Amino acid sequence: MVDLEATGSSSRRHRVLELAVVLLDRNLEPQGEFSTLVDPQGPVGPTHIHGIEAGHLGGAPQFAGVAGRLLNLLRGRVLVGHNVGCDRAFLAAEYARIGLRLPVVPELCTMRMAADRGGDAPRPYGLSLIACAASVGITDWNPHTALGDARTTAALFTHYAPGVPGLADHLARAAAVGWPEASGLLAAADALWMGRGNEPALRSVPNVRHGGA
Template identity: 40%
Template structure:
């Protein structure tokens, strides 16, 4: 049976490698036409503390009689075998899924697991202000209630997937992922299926609604590289309680390493986060002593300095007066050009297109049309709706500004 299996997990923390566990799982079956066929969800007994109750709304009492992941593993195997797994920020959910499977005695090969990431593809199908599921759903006209509930998040992600499939006329651009996932060698479960006990939330507690964080995240520029967006999504989760614990710092290092980000690139991303905080603090044109202390505290946790707080406040003031465009650093972060890479130019740019193409050829790049192997598209406006830009979004190709491309050329020349 083909189709998609949408998965969402709530967890005790950010790192399965450091002992964090799944405390709730939501599963939704979706057809190749985007139709929701079935769904189920349950709390999971993590056999340890449940982690941040104020974020996911799950208490230790809730999971006392819930099934363990090992009890659920045969049913999850049946849900994913021969199908394409989907999640919003798939890197996060699939890492936990794989870790819990292995812990349950299910032998997995060819890790990490592959899947379709609705966060990654959101820039191709939505005009959302941020990568958050709630913002993507709002942009797609999809209702999301009870956010941070695995059942609700999985259903909303399934509906996002349906929107993408319909928009692409049911010929999605992730054909390679379909082949990889549906041919993945999941082990066969040959034993007796245990009783499937599902424990649903009796109520959704007052999950933390942090408008301060929401406003910060809404100001974060979208990254041109899916790996960078995944890092930023992890950073946002880590900062939900306004504090970055040592194990969360270690997890962020692991995510950055896995994404191939350098220390300098990570610090640039942290500077963008701090600038977003500064913009929130300056909404009323006054930075209080408490807001200043928050900025200083977060800067320290992110490996930044007090002078970076001043720079963030200045940049935010300039942005409010129309003199600053944020996001250039984030646009190029995680992208490195190599001789032979295909680059594409589109729109009415500051430099003539012929000049850009000549400069690209001087360092061994290949200017031309958009193909699946194109490395970047350079546009006067990254939100361009040109045919080249739309095709690039369909293929998941980064679209960057001239300024960002200039920096990438300088990096290539200096190697």
């Protein structure tokens, strides 16, 4: 699961301000959580939405400093998000700025899953992450924080996944995608991730392997 907070709504003009990744294995069991604030090298944008002020970014890495580790987290996995196309567009733009092309990978969108629910399944009132989460009883979380949103997206995906056709095919295709190596400039620029407030920046279980969401 990937979630981003950004300085605005345009991936071309605005920058990633915070990112989080929650890893699930093939059985949808949690493998790890990774989050960091990101120095956008400019204005932070709508603080009233994401709650991040310029003063919160002291010591935060720039995107280039987290790009190598992030590549390795995403490698071999299905990219899942709530309105995942938006998250992918921001990631692709940030990687393009440092001269790397983000590969095309299988994607699953929990917003689309909510919209496509059929039969007698209850549908959310609206398709925001808040509305979709509330429709399945998820209410105790912090919206518009990258890690809070990523955790909630993971819980929502776990709820919807049994009804997703071809999930195994998505995983097989993800494993076959060729990724650029996080070496050279990226390895040299590897920076410490800095979570928001008291949140741990990196938390994983032993023996995390590629393959999952």
